[in-house]
Amino acid sequence: MSKCNCFEQTLKKIDAKIREQIPDNAQDISIDWENRVFMFNGGDHSPVSPKVKLEYRKIKRSGEPARSMTKDSISILPSYCMFCGREYQKDGGES
Known part of the structure; x- marks a missing residue:
C-alpha cells in the first residue's frame, strides 16, 4: 500500500479555514x-x-486535596494514520 498524504491534505484545509477567520492585513502567518x-x-x-x-x-496525607494541580503530558506515536486508517510500514515494507 502506498503512503498517504492525509496530514498534508488536512493541514491545507485547516490553513484555508484559519486564514478566512484572521484579518486580511495579518502578517507572518x-x-x-x-x-x-x-x-x-x-x-x-x-x-x-x-x-x-x-x-x-x-x-494530601491529611485527606485534604492539594492546592495546586499536578500537570503532565504524554506523546503518542501512532502505528496507523489517524485520518484514513492506513497502517504505517516498518523499514523493509513490513507492517
Whole structure:
C-alpha cells in the first residue's frame, strides 16, 4: 500500500479555514502541526506525535486535596494514520 498524504491534505484545509477567520492585513502567518516527529530510522511513520495532556489534584496525607494541580503530558506515536486508517510500514515494507 502506498503512503498517504492525509496530514498534508488536512493541514491545507485547516490553513484555508484559519486564514478566512484572521484579518486580511495579518502578517507572518505560520500554521503547522505541533509535536513534529523526526525519525532516524526512516521508514513510514506519522509526521506528528499527538500529545495528551492530563491534570489531577493529589490528596494530601491529611485527606485534604492539594492546592495546586499536578500537570503532565504524554506523546503518542501512532502505528496507523489517524485520518484514513492506513497502517504505517516498518523499514523493509513490513507492517
